[in-house]
Amino acid sequence: xxxxxxxxxxxxERYPTRMWAQRDLTLPPARRGFHLITREVxxxxxxxAGVRVGLLHVFIQHTSASVTVSENASPxxxxxxxxxxxxxxxxxxxxxxxxxxxxxxxxxxxxASVLGSSVTLPVRRGRLALGTWQxxxxxxxxxxxxxxxxxxxxxxxxx
Numbered sequence: 669x670x671x672x673x674x675x676x677x678x679x680x681e682r683y684p685t686r687m688w689a690q691r692d693l694t695l696p697p698a699r700r701g702f703h704l705i706t707r708e709v710x711x712x713x714x715x716x717a718g719v720r721v722g723l724l725h726v727f728i729q730h731t732s733a734s735v736t737v738s739e740n741a742s743p744x745x746x747x748x749x750x751x752x753x754x755x756x757x758x759x760x761x762x763x764x765x766x767x768x769x770x771x772x773x774x775x776x777x778x779x780a781s782v783l784g785s786s787v788t789l790p791v792r793r794g795r796l797a798l799g800t801w802q803x804x805x806x807x808x809x810x811x812x813x814x815x816x817x818x819x820x821x822x823x824x825x826x827x
Contacts, residue, residue: 684825687722689715693818698808700772702738702746706803710796713820722791722824729817732776732810734783740803753779753809776809783807791824 693712695705709726710716716724728735739745757778760771767774787804790797798804806816 684720684827686825687715687719687823689713689822691820693820695806695816695818697812697814698806698816700750700808700811700813702749703806703808704740704746704803705735705806706740706796706798709804709818709820713822715822716791716796717794718826719791719794719822719824720827722822724789724791724796725786725821726789726804727786727819727821728806729819730780730785730813732773732780733813733816734780734785734807734809735787735818736783736805736807737787737789737798737802738805739801741801746805749805749807753782757782770811772810776813779807779809791822 691712693708695708709724713724726735738749757775759775760767761775764774766777789804808816
């Protein structure tokens with residue numbers, strides 16, 4: 669689904685090739701917690717390799733899971749994220765009115781809203797320009813959330 673739009677300057681020189689690509693990535697069900705998905709995102713968007721400079725937008729199509737960028741090295745960070753959010757927004761809080769889908773549902777909606785439904789990542793020379801210790805997380809806020817679908821949209825210029 670990539671679209672390239674070549675153009676020429678006055679002297680016949682070419683502008684860098686502009687492109688757009690969009691793909692869906694469906695991740696299998698994951699247990700509640702924070703899961704690194706950087707490799708899955710990169711593998712799902714092979715057009716990254718042809719982008720000299722650009723942006724990759726990652727959007728999750730769900731209201732009880734989220735995406736974020738954080739440290740990718742220590743599993744302690746992922747566990748501490750989960751501990752913090754479960755403390756800040758406990759399942760089954762008596763003040764919640766939206767309870768039809770289980771005690772973890774409203775808490776999951778709040779956590780997803782706080783963390784967000786998308787991230788935009790820089791692309792440089794065919795790779796995500798993340799910092800050394802950064803990775804993309806799927807944040808699963810439900811005990812049984814099911815498969816999660818991400819829409820990946822890439823735009824940029826090639827050589």
